Amino acid sequence: MDISNHGTVLATRKLSVPLWLAGLAVAALALHYGATHATQNSPTLASFVQWTPALLHGFSLNIMISVAAIVAGSGLGLAVGGLALSKSLLGMLARAWVHFFRNAPWLVLIYFTSYVFPFELHLGHTTLPFPDWLKVTAGLALPASANVAEIFRGAVASIPATQWEAASSLAFSRRQILFTIILPQCIRRMLPPWMNLYAIVTMGTALSSLVGIHDLLDTAQIAAGTVNRSSFTVLTYFAALGIFFAYCYPISRITRRLERRYQFD
């Protein structure tokens, strides 16, 4: 990319956030206008305004599951990814884990955790409930962990091997090299693909409606079935599409911006 082109990219970068906020403000105003004026004339809009809180509550469940799944998946994935670097038996098992969960359909994994896992866990004398949303979270965290492990492997592999040699010639121990030299660089390289994964996990939470979680999509289905009017059905499903887009698109924009920035380093 030449300098002048880079300049325009910078300019659009500065513009894109206010533009996005302006778009949101316009949408909110339109919604407010719809709620106060148009509802008297349009029964479809009136029902939609009535169902909006339920839809948003459903989406908050999507976000909760996605955050829990990415946190659990990242912790597990870093452990698996670290193990996968070693040549021991554990390393082999870790690589098999990554391979298995990267090739299994997410929907099948969600069915698996939802129907095979017990509804409560017995730990010694205490019994912990294992609610459905947590099972879905586990079903998403498993493939997420395999992807995080792969992202970690890619980041470690992208650090030139000569850095290990140079650092060891400066009398750093292997552990010191890993924690003070390699990993800090890895974190920065892992951030864009990790954010991309988070967006994918968030989109994957829509599958939870198939195992009876009252998420956004399930609420939309209930709403469409209850109101039972074609125009309302059209509006509700496309609103569900729009809500996911409004959440995931900014993430993908930021991801692309970070990727571009790190390219120049």
Added chain:
Amino acid sequence: MSVHPVALLLHGFVDATARLGLDYRFVLSDYELEPFLQGALTTVEIAFLTIVCSLAAGLVLLSMCRSRHRLLALVARGFIELTRNTPTLIQLYCAFLVLNMLITQALQGSGIENPLKPFVWVVLVLSLHKGAFHAEALRAGLDAVPKLTLEGAASLGFDRRTLLWRIQLPLALRFALPALTNNMVELVKASAIASAIAVGDITYASIMIWTQRDNVLELMILILLFFGALTLSVHIAGRWIEQRLRIPGYGHQ
């Protein structure tokens, strides 16, 4: 009395797995085995059709993106962003529950039955969805073609169209192949959502069986093995094509 060798094999399989505590007795009932095998076939059909159609969709989207008509490029760009940033399941519902409903209603007026079946919608939605990802991969491939090669070809008197079809696209395809193979693996995995709109694929057939017999774990093992085999064959086919089309001097091996 002679026993059919396949039946003997199935009985042996059921007995052996029963010793492990797994209940595979459904394979002995034709009423359950047949839909299951049919479902496996349906999944393979969906996968094959969407692989072909998604490539076509990807090429169309790519040429729209690079078109000199700004509106066409903008529409393609918007479609790619929308489909990449929304869940495939909601896209499927928007197509099958909304567009299909509107088409049915429109045709009802003229007394024609809607010819579009759920199977068609699954293939359509998955193809367009993955087509957007293919278009991105091919675009990156086009960008990776060295400028010098293009200038060299232009100096030999190739016109714009020939340059694109004979030089740029063949090279771009080779650069994009690893990403395309990866997209195809994702596509095979995504085909499981066909069960959400009652297309009789392997996942749907399994749900039907386990609601009767309560043997979820057993069927899960079968489905996961099946998808593992399917993604592995897609992966191997992709690697084979990569090897066949390899440009000497690029990549390793």
